[in-house]
Amino acid sequence: MARVLILTASYGSGHNVAARSLATAFERAGAGVRVVDHFRDVVGPVFERASRTLYYWMLRRLPALWGAAYALADRMTSDSPLAFGMTRLGLARLTRLLAEEMPDVVVTVHATPAVAMTALAERGVRVPPHTTVVTDFVAHSQWMARGVNRYCVAAEEVRHEFVARGIPPGRITVTGMPVRPEFENALDAAAARQSCGLSSQTPVVLAMAGAHGRFGRLRHVARAMATLPLGVQGIVVAGLDRDLEASLRRLTQGTTVRTLGYVAHLHRLMAAADLLVTKAGGMTLAEAMTVEVPLVIYGSLPGQERRNERFASRSGIAFIARTRRELGAALERALTEPALLDRMRHQMRRLRRPDASRRVVSAVLEREGITP
16 A cells, blocks of 8 residues: 655644645545644644744734735745745754655645655655646745645646746646645536525625635625625625624624625535635635636735635636725626626636546655556
């Protein structure tokens, strides 16, 4: 049985979603899998909690600072001294982990463990073949470590960007981004609406901002949706933030907009929707394309989300709104120009890769000549 080690990180939900999806796909292929949180299990839980708290605080209070740091990091090599050794934290534990697990391959879904694997190889540690799965629609220099044998990227445009920045084409495979297993099979929109208690006669507008809804501008979105024509069914998903959920319930009380907290059946809601209002998280874009729901992107954070936003705009799958006025105009246009939404769905159909997890498994196992 092939042994696969997947290294992830709990900074946002997308990395862990990709890791779990890949673990399921590898197990289906007959491989043995272990998923390890690089910061919590390798660097250490105290560092993980402190750094994650700082990261979330920065996103909420000083998002422009995070955007500037992201842009600066893109000008640095992944092993730059200006990183102050952050990518080398936990190397001793990572060495022991590799010795204990003896994986046939390592898959990373976050940039930092990818760079750490390269640092081990440079120190003379024998490391197995290493694939990194890029979880944004972006080519950023911190993903580009010399020791990566293969990059699995979400789209041809991302592949072109990696090639333009010096990565040999033969090391890049366009697999799509691994989505949750429930998104892999197409859902009938009418059946999805029925299961969610929604009418099939009027448009459905869904709004969300990832698992941690507080990082989006859902209050702005809820107010805009509350002014939509009475025939529109609006749903706002607050995610795990109970305070935000309570605030949104007060805002939408007496309107046609329903407020929900965390929902386990998000794939059904997305399949039922005619339009999705969200910020541009990488996993959200991938899953939206999978169910072919056109997008209004609003409230994206500086950094990777703004870069994902560019991809969505250039690909013709989204309206982009930066202000409340632009949000209202985008909603009105989306709901009054059905032919435009049809063109967006067509573009999504061209870009979607619901079988991305299986493609990654194939790239990792078959090309390394490994039998599960």
